[in-house]
Amino acid sequence: MNLVLEIILWSIIAFALLCIFVYLLLPWIFKIFVSPYFNASYVYDSRDFEQKEKILSEQINIPELSINPNNGIFRISFGNSRILSEGVIKLHSKGNYYSNLRRLSRKTKLLNLIKSSHKESDEVLGNFKETVLEYELTDQNVQIIASIKQYHNQNYIIFEIKFPDGLTDTATGKFEDLIVSFPSFFNKSPNTRIFTYREAIFCPPSRKLNATSAPVVLYDDELNCMVLCPLDGFLNATISEDKEGWINCGIQGEITSLPKNFSQKFILYFGKGINNPMEEVGNLLLRYHNSERKNLYVDIVCSHLGFWTDNGAYYYYKTEKGLNYEDTLVAIKDYFEEKDIPIRYFNFDSWWYLKHTNKAFTTVFRPIVRLMGGGLYGNTLRWETDPEKFSTDLKTFYEERFQIPITAHNRRWDSRSPYLDEYEFITYKNHACPLNLDFWEWLMQHAKESGILVYEQDWMNNQINSIPYLREDVNAIERWLNSMAIAAEKNGIDVFYCMETPGIILYSIKHPNITITRCSGDYNHRWPLSYRYVHSTQTNILIHSVGLISHPDVFRSRSMEGVSMRPFGEKRPILKCLYQNLNAGPVCPGDKKEYVNWSILSKTCRDDGLLLKPDKPLTANDLMFKPHKKYYICDTYIKREDLIWRFILITNIWPNRVKERYFTLEELGYNHENFILYDYFANRLEKVNSSQKIEIGKLEKYGYKYYILNPIFENGLSFIGCVDKFIPCSRKLIVDLNSKNTSLTFVVNGLKDANLKILLYSETKPEKIHLDDHPLDFTKSSREYYNYDEANKLLSIYLRFKEDTKKTVEILI
Template sequence: MEFNIDVLILILLIIIISMLIVFILYLLVPWGFNHFISPKFNSSYIYDSRDFKKKQLLQNLSNQEENAQIDVNMNQGTYRILFGAKRELINGIIKIRHNINEYINYNPSQMQKKLLKLLTINKGDGNDKLGAFKSINAQYRLEDEERYVNTSIKEYYQQDFIIFELSIPEGLENTSSGEFSELITSFPSFINKSPNTKIFTFRNAIFCPPSRTIGATSAPILFYDDDINCFVISPLDGFLNTAISIDKNKRINCGIQGAIKEIPKNFSQKFILLFGKGINKSMERLGYILLKFHDSKRKSLYSNVVTSYLGFWTDNGAYYYYKTEKGMNYEDTIIAIKDYFEENNIPIGYFNFDSWWYLKHTNKTFTTLFRFLIRLMGGGLYGNTLCWEVDPKNFTTDLKTFHHEKFQMPITAHSRRWDARSPYVEKFEFKTYKNHAVPLKKEFWDWLMTHAKESGIEVYEQDWMKNQIVSMPILRIDFDAQEEWLNSMATAAKENGIDIFYCMQTPGILLYSIKHSNINITRCSGDYNVRWPLTYRFIHSTQTNILYHAIGINSHPDVFRSRTMENVKFRPFGEKFPDFKCLYQILNAGIVAPGDKKENVNWPLLRRTCRADGLLLKPDKPLTANDLMFKKHKKYYICDTQTTINNFTWRYIFISNIWPRRVKETFFTLKELGYMKNDYIIYDYHSGVINRVKIDDFIEVGRLKRYGYKYYILCPITINGMALIGCPDKFITCSGRLIININASRDFLNFIVENIKNKVVNLLIYSEKRPTSIQVDKTPINSWSYDEVINIIELNLKFEKFSKKEVLIIN
């Protein structure tokens, strides 16, 4: 008996010590992320005092030319690109792999490869959707086979880009090296001999994390110098099969991913080389060209209910993620949440149903033992999807009946990788490997999207995208498989009026979204957790957003908790920065996604992001790291976004103390941020302080505590000296969904405000003199005041019905 008690005590002691170790490790998570994880999700400049020594500062850079010159050796087909003094891309060659052999058009014996023999080369010209061009066209033949390779280098007149095209009419066989990075084709392929040695790109990983090094990636790669002169190399098409890599000799190679087994007949690849100035501007220019080439358009900021209205989220990090109200199933929990919001006039426009709602292949013992890890690891503990239908433990009826009879609100619904043991595999055509499956054919997607539409689902979220590619060999080795999978999904969704939301996507999948108008949302950072430091997800998303904005897709940084654990002194598990994260969500211009326990949803905070009916009041683009963050600097982390209405631009500047030890200068100038106008009104949102500033004035932020922030709004001064600051009750004071139009002359300022019934819009307008009168809808009003000390007009507009009101302020 004593032995048994001793054993029991020992077991209990082991359990207690283990739990204590886990608890201590959990407390150390922010420290671990800051030191080991977060640096892998940042491509901006890292402060180094040696960069500010006199010798370093005196270095001069040659000018970069945007109209590059192409120099081709007409005997060999080799080429180089010149774009300024001491700025060249040299030793340009062509490489391919076929039947396990590698072929090259220059010096094959020295490189231990076979010859790609030049047959013909000539100059030409032409015109396509991107404009008029002159070209150098060549044909090559494999040394030991009657198989031909055609290349074309197109230089567009008065343009800042060059296009490289390679085609192989008969295709290629036995091409796979087994490695993504060992490309099958390489054109262009050159060595960078320029000062543009710094790199801004995105790793070939989930959520497209920013990177300052090149592995091998399907993303654009931007090379820049200390003055932010840039060149960008990117796929122009074939996003799911192409990649860019750099080898041990620092040769940049652009071509087809190395794991693909066979290149089909009539294959062609296209890459674009673009020259520009500025990180954000160059990427935006690239996005414009990609959209134009594919006859596509930027996705609307208000594409659907999810991007338009405040929603309620239950995904990883949310309170209700695999957790219900006490004593309730999910069906009752969701209805209780909905009823609470209606009773308290919180205008939630839709609900997110995450992976908890459908049936998965689950090892019950495993998930029970390790349930505490769910909030760290996500729903991956629950395995693949068996049936994309309600789990009977969570619902008493099917989703269609639940929606029509009880819920009656729009849904965005999650989906993940499919299981080979799913009954759908028997009914529809799936490709399977071990326990995993993927449906390539449209027949299955037609059924699923019809089912979704009938069940009130308006946005379908496809998660685990990179995981599916990793676990399903066919998606890596078959040239057409990924595109068939994604095209079937998007086409079936569109036919049913459903939009697509990508999650855990690669850069290639992200770029592929250009091809479908209903793929309009994608995640821009990892899963939310209150323990993750801001150095991780915030930095990641504000840099990844540069690419997302460029191609015109709505980005989503994930759910957040909108209320801190108030009245709790020790709060290791609670959200510490709800104001920061709420402001960031609306500045991100995508989705605002609170995920609190229903009673903790912070409506007084959330109402700053939206109208009283829940319509989000957004800027025109997602928040991105300012170009200054990629130069050598000593400042806080500075991001910005903007709203433009009738050629008047308001800039929203978000300054955060993410890395306190790096900050040596607590001021900035508008010129440093790249703003060209000389005169602005700057509004400190939280303090309410208003000043007039010029482009070279020092704007002193002051010393911020760790993770502290400042939020400034730059307002354009019109020709009459007035500046509309907008509505101080909203984070985006001059959203295009609040201020519909604005005009100005020397004598007046005129703008139109839109709002809903029985609501008041408070407005601030800067004016150096008291106006003679203010009219609303051509009728003089008295509901305004003027403060001569700070030169501010305060104006209150009451809306008796949903309408637009025209305001005229006369000098």
Template structure:
């Protein structure tokens, strides 16, 4: 039975379908060549290894991803207590393997001497010598070797043919590791027991291209759990420009001299209003609630350090000395919704008399709430106070500090289940921060987890490769499981600090908006950079962003001598716009200036607009980087679909994403005219630029006033200035 690729996957796979193991039995034969075996606890902290002798066809079956050809494994020893079955999916080039524990594995037989206590072991595939994996720690940092992790692990070669290996359930207790030249995937070693009937599925997904591999694997994962990707504007955090106070922001554990936090942030809002910077929300970080190490104010560098090392939360309520009238009154004065930070709770927290907690271990003295109603209480309060996004931070740290979460196959999942359900009942969404890879994948089960941090805390003045490379690579994992990646805050101006001064605010802003996620500066009073921030949004603060996060091109995963290059896109009725940014992270390696469209994954020709130079390049099949570029500077390009019989739209040249679906609700070309529907705010002024061989004519159909138009013959650029008179306008430009 030939495998049939699903319609959503087919478009990305046609070009290399000949490589994929598509015929019945090819994927299971591929696995057999890797000499698979089952590993399991055998008592006294040791592992028993039993080879899989064969897989025998067992007819057809149904899976959450559609029909499949089933196989039953024959083990070399029969009395193992584990059975193995597999399925070649018909609608995806994937193989799923289930390990079922027919008998309970009691505590006496478990041991934590191994990272993988039970699972599948096999040879590492020689045809895929390169690896991309994600560390089992906060923010899921990428690695080019196999590191202990819940997964996924991508094996690939220099042609970017690949196989992705990951768990397909029980993500929090999954674990993968290298064992010499072998590879293990199964359950983590801290489990104290495994119940009878427990089944752990693994998936092997065959694809080509690094970004494409994550996209394809993500389609399968989301279909398996019936998760729809959140809309680009589904919550206030991912929809609007916001103001942040977390680590890296100027007002992190710091206020203006002589002011409370409330007064400081209200001053920030007043200044933003005067500058016409339309913040849509404010974020409150861990300074806003009392912790064990608070002294008088809970702010300042000494208190921050003690909070970082020790300070569990005592209450998740506003400190009265910082917000005398509470968070609800502050939100009302601000006139904006809030995103609010949460961390772990201390063992001496104020809730223990009313809710059950389990104590953790270590100097931070953590305690974990085991009752669902605790999260119901938190989210109910949050909604009343004006909080719309709950930011759960220190996720991986809590996982490590609370053995209770790691010792059973269900405790961790119940934790995240309860959090998600409670927030959903209040109409709230959640941001994961400091999540490990298992938590990324677990989010595929929750419709209201919309965003996740994919890089470490922002530190102005530090080498940019520390943040930008992990951010854009781990964004592939976030996007695959249906989450919008969050880079973290940034300073939009130079000179806000003497130490940790931001010297590349333009690049920080650019990489933020290209993420398709949140854009959240954390500037000092007097330093909010209005012209720069307005490159990211409309007059009302709605972000003008691409359809998907910018991710590294495939070439970035092997040796290269060009700029660190990322790409994203916007699909329209006249074709796909691509946005390409190259960052000079390693100046000594920058030798190759040209990148062919084929290396970018772009088919066909495009007009190439240099955003930095404000002009089009001559070639239509490649981009040409500048000969010189300062360290951490960017070269930024827009690849514009060319219309043969109508003007070609560059879009808004003063915005980083010149054509965003938040602005251009429709685009169509017919009869020598380009027609468009625009969205915005009454009174908003727009400049649109087109490229045309001769001067076109612009005509407003509705919703706007034509202010001016001009045509420059040398550049063939036609500019139109409009003032919107309503929230929606229609315009056409043509001959």
């Protein structure tokens, strides 16, 4: 008996030591084995700089299209030695493959061209010449119509394939083996580098063209590029490269049939760069679907500071000692009110509702479950309060005790849910999915009554992968998402996508109330920057392209400086907070309530919690995708008419790759001649030109620099703004700015009791400064005054607000 107990005891000790060992190794494992799969930027290779410089032919962005009148095979030329050749149609039906290219393979049947015609017309994307090619599957008596639209003096072509009779028995059995491909071609150009996204949760960036629903950028070493992207049918459209080298644009291979009059469109765009071509393609998609970019302040989650309880947060499946979740939430809310921390909404993650859970397992392995993001807690049974965590339903709790807006999480549905007794779901094994509007109308009405303003649909790709019907019926996923969005909009609720695929991001343009999506995996303070940060700054390129708002997940804001042992604390809270602010989406602290760091968070917002943002999320600069020896450089901006303020975050993620610790503005693609460079944390200004080397210096591993590049006005002034904030010239703070030859006027929006310092660069001391048409004193004896530092050419203006109001400042030179 003693021997048995001893064996059990040692087994427990060994298991505990193994868990500790694995836990300690996790950051290293993520750095070496995981992070490389979440990065599509250039990886330094010394051989790229030893070889003779390649001379690339000029890319012509207005392409030349030629079509063989006998079979419809096309060819596109866009410069010398830049050709897309053997452009064909491929499809699969009833066990056979068809193509209009006779020699494709022995098993491929010929697709006969019956008729071709030409016409000119116009639509929302402009005037075009269209070639229409009519084919027939002779053994099935099925008509197929392909068309190619070339737009006059435009850098894009649109391909469409239609099935007036539908198409049956299409599935190939593999997602990547497409049932339809048009266009399909060989890429005979220098544009062989790839930037795209994997068909996986959170859309990881990729340098490989595996089957994906994402846009695909093919580019050369000088960033001449072409972009392939679905124009519609986003949820089943797929782009892939097969082993023969064909680039195929079509429909994923598990779809079993296509209905009558089904069509699929793709756009082929030519340009230069990564960020701008992706944004331009997104603009074309938005125009085509009569949609608009989401306002960065569209709802409370996007506009104000919130408190989050999802994976990585302190209160994720964890309460205050001795309290249930209901009382914990009230205690947190009361604490923030007492400390004047302007939290304007709460996130309720998966802990709040009932799931099909093995409680014994989740209790014993709770740390592992928390680390894995709650995935082991199972599917949703009832999207209603768990009685072990709440004494009442969510509506009553919200109305009687909470009374603060909520964004609420949901995951994949369970086939054992009692909701299946009242509503129709599709099911497979233990998984279920509601496609019809009636269920979603009930759910969203329940959400509205419970104070939920934003509904978070998580586990999206998991939901699709767990039920074959969603991958086999061409309309199934759209029915699910469409019903969800329509019901939410009827109830004034916005939708937040999580664990989404690229096609789901593209689909978001169809509904104005799909507003937010996640740009990276779950937060953990121990993950290296090479994992989530790199992932998010590249996935943001896709998210921004279609006008969605990016969410980088929760973070811990507690300052750990001076704490010698900090294995469980965030080592870089300032960097994480700065990044969240530059991301132009939600800012999401998730600390234990006493450790929420308002001194850092206050740099992201006004004292009422209104966030101060740039115009777009932070993205990797184009330079990161061509051969270089730099630090990892990301940027965003604010545009005011023809002037641009740029915000540049530089991080030392891969120290061994860095051979050049400087950059020039030309390298980053900034065209103006002169700027004022503000080194934010050094509080230093410098006048720089576009070709000047800006020395960064040696950064420690994961060290960072934050620069703000400010335009110089025609009068010699440069406006930096309120440098107490990470985004000093945010539109919500500086609501108007107007420069003339001899003056500068700006309007500051301030709250009661706010004391703001506005910083400018000026070659000379101003002749006069007026505040609301009254002269401003050059003295500290007044509460509102200005100061001029002639040595550093710094002009500081100090404003005090006795009430919520706007103040107008005029500077005369």
